[in-house]
Amino acid sequence: MNISFKNKKLAKSFNEGEQLEKIHGTKRARKIRIRLAELRAAKSLMDFWPPKSGPSRCHELTQGRRRGQLSMDLDHPYRLIFIPDHGPVPRHEDGGLDWSLVTAITILGVEDTHE
Numbered sequence: 001m002n003i004s005f006k007n008k009k010l011a012k013s014f015n016e017g018e019q020l021e022k023i024h025g026t027k028r029a030r031k032i033r034i035r036l037a038e039l040r041a042a043k044s045l046m047d048f049w050p051p052k053s054g055p056s057r058c059h060e061l062t063q064g065r066r067r068g069q070l071s072m073d074l075d076h077p078y079r080l081i082f083i084p085d086h087g088p089v090p091r092h093e094d095g096g097l098d099w100s101l102v103t104a105i106t107i108l109g110v111e112d113t114h115e
Contacts, residue, residue, distance in 0.1 A: 001042045002104035004085055010109060024110060031074040032110065039072075045084070045102035048072070060097060061113065070105075071113060081108045 005011035013019050014032065021029040035056060042048065048058035056072040061081075068089075071079035082105045084090070090101035 001039050001044065001102075002085065003036065003039055003107060004104070005107045006109070010107065014107065028075050028078060028110070032080060035072050035074065035080050039105065043103070044100050045070075045097075045105070046100040049099045066113060069108065074110065077112045077114050078110055079113050081111050081113070082106060083108060 005014060013023055014036070017029070020032060023029075024032065038048075038056060045058070048056060050057075050059060053059070053072075058070060058072045061067060061069045061071055066081070069081055069083050071081050073079055084097070084102045085104040085106040086102065090098040092098050
């Protein structure tokens, strides 16, 4: 899967090991690296479609300002937040996201989605 970042600052923080650990701590930085490796190895987002998502628990966010975004678990309560990087976003006839056609994403950041 193709991975991009919402801006250069975020890309730099994710791609430089020391900076990632400084911002997020050792445990979360390790989880972020694992999630990025899983995403890069995937052919499409379908590889994470529930119930196949395993410990990453990839799922669509449906509430409030995060509607249309997706998340993967890191260390509780933090999640890796991203969106499909397609124009237009691939959808089924019923309007749901077609996970099998999502082959590129944009990382938005790491957040506590319960705040």
